[in-house]
Amino acid sequence: MTSHQNKIKKEKLYLFKGYVKYLQTTGFPGNADDLITDNLLHHRLNFHWDALQSLRFVVEIRNRIHWGETVKLAGSFNQNFGELIDNNDIYDMSVLVIDKKAIVWHAMLDRAYLRFSKNKFELTAGRQRINWGVTLIWNPNDIFNAYSFYDFDYEERPGSDAVRLIFYPNAKSSIEVAGKIAHEKEQVVGAVLYKWNKAKYDFQVLAGIANADVAVGGGWAGNIKNAGFKGEVTYFHPYKNFSDSTGVFAGTISCDYSFKKKVYLNGSFLYTSNGSMHADFGLLTNLNLSAKTLSPYKYSFLVHVLYPFTPIFTGSLATLYSPGDHALFLNPVLTYNIKENWDVDVVGQIFLSNDSGKYQDVSELLYLRLRWSY
Numbered sequence: 001m002t003s004h005q006n007k008i009k010k011e012k013l014y015l016f017k018g019y020v021k022y023l024q025t026t027g028f029p030g031n032a033d034d035l036i037t038d039n040l041l042h043h044r045l046n047f048h049w050d051a052l053q054s055l056r057f058v059v060e061i062r063n064r065i066h067w068g069e070t071v072k073l074a075g076s077f078n079q080n081f082g083e084l085i086d087n088n089d090i091y092d093m094s095v096l097v098i099d100k101k102a103i104v105w106h107a108m109l110d111r112a113y114l115r116f117s118k119n120k121f122e123l124t125a126g127r128q129r130i131n132w133g134v135t136l137i138w139n140p141n142d143i144f145n146a147y148s149f150y151d152f153d154y155e156e157r158p159g160s161d162a163v164r165l166i167f168y169p170n171a172k173s174s175i176e177v178a179g180k181i182a183h184e185k186e187q188v189v190g191a192v193l194y195k196w197n198k199a200k201y202d203f204q205v206l207a208g209i210a211n212a213d214v215a216v217g218g219g220w221a222g223n224i225k226n227a228g229f230k231g232e233v234t235y236f237h238p239y240k241n242f243s244d245s246t247g248v249f250a251g252t253i254s255c256d257y258s259f260k261k262k263v264y265l266n267g268s269f270l271y272t273s274n275g276s277m278h279a280d281f282g283l284l285t286n287l288n289l290s291a292k293t294l295s296p297y298k299y300s301f302l303v304h305v306l307y308p309f310t311p312i313f314t315g316s317l318a319t320l321y322s323p324g325d326h327a328l329f330l331n332p333v334l335t336y337n338i339k340e341n342w343d344v345d346v347v348g349q350i351f352l353s354n355d356s357g358k359y360q361d362v363s364e365l366l367y368l369r370l371r372w373s374y
Contacts, residue, residue, distance in 0.1 A: 015048040019373040023153060025068070028364040038068030042153070044110075054118050058126075060111035060156070067103040075101045082106060089127060090161040090181045111159055122166040129159045130178050132193055132206060133232065134219040137268045137302055140234040140250035141219050143210040143291045144180055144189055149320075150285050152333075152347060153369070160189070172197040186212040206234075210291065213248075214239050228256040236292045248292045249273040263307050270300040277324030284329065284351065297322035312337040326354035345369040 020043050027036040043063040050056050066081065074081035082099040085106055094108030113126025133139025137149055147157040164178040173196040180189035191208025201222035208215055217234030231254065237247035254268035275298035283296035299322060306316035318331040330350040337343050347367040352359045 013050050015046070017374060018043065018045040019371055020044075021153070021369060021371045023367060023369045025070075026366045026368075028361070028366075036069045036073075038066070038070045040153075041065040044156075046111075054116060056115040056117075058111055058113050058115065058128075059109065061107065062110040063105070063107045065098075065103065065105045071104055072102055087158070089159065090183060090187075091127070093127065110156065120168045122168075124164045125162075127159045127161050128164065129157060130162060130164055130180075131157070132176075132204070134202075134204070134221050135230045135232055135252050135254045135268065136256070136266060137254065137304075138252040138270045138294045138300075139232060140252060140291050140294065141204070141206060141217050141232045143191060143206070143208070143215055143234070144178065146289050146291045146294065148285070148289055150349065153367075162189075191215065209239070210236060212238055212240065213292070214242075215291075224255075226257065228254075230254050234291060247273075250292050250294060252294075263305065265306075266302075266304040268302045268304075270295055270302075272298060272300075275299070279322075279325065279327075284327070295322070297324065297327065299323055326359075328352040328354070328359065341373045343371045343373075345371070 023040040023042065025038040044060065046060045048056060048058050071081045074084060082096045082104045086094055086096065088094055088108065093112065094106060096104065097107055098105035109127060111127055113124050113128045115122065115124040130144040131142065132144065133142035139146065144160045144162065145158045160180045162178055162180040164176065167175045169175070176193040178191060182188045189210050191206050193204060193206045195202065195204045201220055203220050205218040213236040215234055215236050217232065219232035221230045223229060231252060233251040235247055235249050238245040250272045252268060252270045254266060256264065256266040258264050272295055274292065275295055277298055279296035300320060302318060302320045304316065304318040306314065308314045314335045316333045320329040330348065332348045334346045335343060347369065349365040351362040353362050
């Protein structure tokens with residue numbers, strides 16, 4: 001076997017990739033006199049090993065070093081910043097390498113699983129992401145790994161310590177059975193998902209237990225002419241005192257379209273029956289997130305427009321609006337590709353309230369992010 005053939009064989013067996021990111025955050029909580037700055041150095045290493053033709057071993061490590069005023073302020077409120085960001089699932093696969101009042105270094109296994117594939121079956125066990133969502137912004141079907149729209153710096157999104165079995169009856173359908181390990185009965189998540197394709201649409205239905213609820217839902221993805229058309233709905237009902245409890249309905253619908261001049265437009269709507277018309281605005285980012293609590297508001301509307309000014313320079317703006325309180329969130333983003341594997345982003349997050357009939361700044365955040373991928 002030649003050296004070139006050996007190289008190809010190794011590339012098939014092993015995969016190392018990752019990135020290093022530096023993120024600086026500048027916050028303007030009300031006025032510029034209260035300027036707050038924070039820093040994050042983030043390194044991710046992804047290792048995939050195809051031990052056998054049918055067996056894959058995956059380990060992905062997330063290293064984050066935080067320093068700045070937010071780290072220090074946590075101590076002023078008798079909170080430990082390291083514990084606040086130590087978001088493991090059931091098993092503790094993390095370590096606080098440095099846990100000081102001014103700097104915190106947190107390392108964790110973000111993914112760690114074995115995947116066995118044979119014929120029409122695929123079995124995955126360990127910390128993994130079980131993504132049952134269909135739409136781009138909100139995912140009521142994502143009962144295992146709900147994520148926050150505002151957390152833009154976590155592209156991989158959270159994972160779960162779980163077991164997942166997929167069976168493919170044919171090329172157009174699949175059946176999934178998944179279970180998330182838990183210490184307490186109220187934290188158990190286990191469900192069945194069936195997917196199929198019909199009339200150029202992808203459909204899915206799910207049923208199972210999500211924490212302390214029975215969950216039943218479904219979704220679709222297709223096109224109306226040249227526009228994408230997607231949606232998800234899930235109904236949650238407590239299984240304790242089933243006949244006496246009130247359930248929660250969460251549903252979202254979205255349309256997206258790419259114009260000839262390369263402009264991309266997405267419009268999304270979210271309804272949560274347990275939401276409020278007059279919610280606490282701070283809950284937008286501090287909500288105890290799950291598939292049934294994707295927003296503190298009953299109604300949420302989002303419009304996202306993206307335009308590539310050049311092949312290496314892109315701008316976008318997402319605008320989220322909730323009636324009742326008329327809460328408004330603006331999310332402008334500029335992305336520039338410096339060179340191969342090097343990108344820089346400027347991201348704004350502006351939260352505006354309208355309590356007195358006039359829009360006022362609740363919080364303004366400006367992020368500068370430099371990323372090198374390898």
